[in-house]
Amino acid sequence: MLHHLSFAVTDLARSAAFYDAALTPLGYVRVWDDDEAVGYGHAGGGDKFAIKLRSEVIVPGEGFHIAFSAPTHDAIDAFHAAALAHGGEDNGGTGFHPEYGDTYYAAFIIDPDGYRIEAALHKNT
Structure with a gap:
């Protein structure tokens, strides 16, 4: 449904x-950058997520977050550790979250600007 988000x-x-x-x-890399923005996606493809420099940021409240698809549980754990090591704040840990389904594995982070982000893997059984 979504083409990209910034x-x-x-x-x-x-x-x-x-x-x-x-x-x-999670397998995503910079696919372009300039002095005002950076785009991320799969190598050799277009951006699916971008960050754009602005003088003012208004972060949406608790009802808004973005979840990035992850290939494995280990990738989610590595996402969580890397995010914390680079200025992120834990927002719910990493692991199984049965409140979203028996196979829902995710990590929840607040980025340096205050956006709520997640890495998730949900395998249907």
């Missing part, structure tokens, strides 16, 4: 370092 950020270098580290374990 977040406004106040410090492009800080946010790019955060997303470079956090998204790499």
Whole structure:
């Protein structure tokens, strides 16, 4: 349904370092960048997620978050660790979340600008 999504950020270098580290374990890389924005997606493809430098950022409240698809549980754990090491804040840990289904494995983070992000894998049984 969605083609792409972007977040406004106040410090492009800080946010790019955060997303470079956090998204790499999930298989996403920078697919383009310039002085005002960075786009992420699969190598050789277009961006599916971008960060854009803005002087003011208004972060949506608790009802909004973005969940990135993850290939494995280990990738989710690595996403969580990398995000914490690069300025993210834990927002619910990493592991199984049966409140979303018996096979729902995810990690929840708040990024340096305050956006709620997640890496998730839900295998249907």
